[in-house]
Amino acid sequence: MDHVELTEQQKKARRSRSVALAIVLACLVVLFYVVTIIKVGPGIFNRPM
Numbered sequence: 001m002d003h004v005e006l007t008e009q010q011k012k013a014r015r016s017r018s019v020a021l022a023i024v025l026a027c028l029v030v031l032f033y034v035v036t037i038i039k040v041g042p043g044i045f046n047r048p049m
Helices: 008-040 042-046
Strands: none
Touching: 008 042
């Protein structure tokens, strides 16, 4: 099997893409959470468990 050795520039670019993807996913999670709270209403926190 041949292994491809990445240059430092390629490793840095890969890490930058990974960080950007993580930030986008985190923003989507927060957005879905906020939209859910807006649609359901803040009363969702006052219900008995």
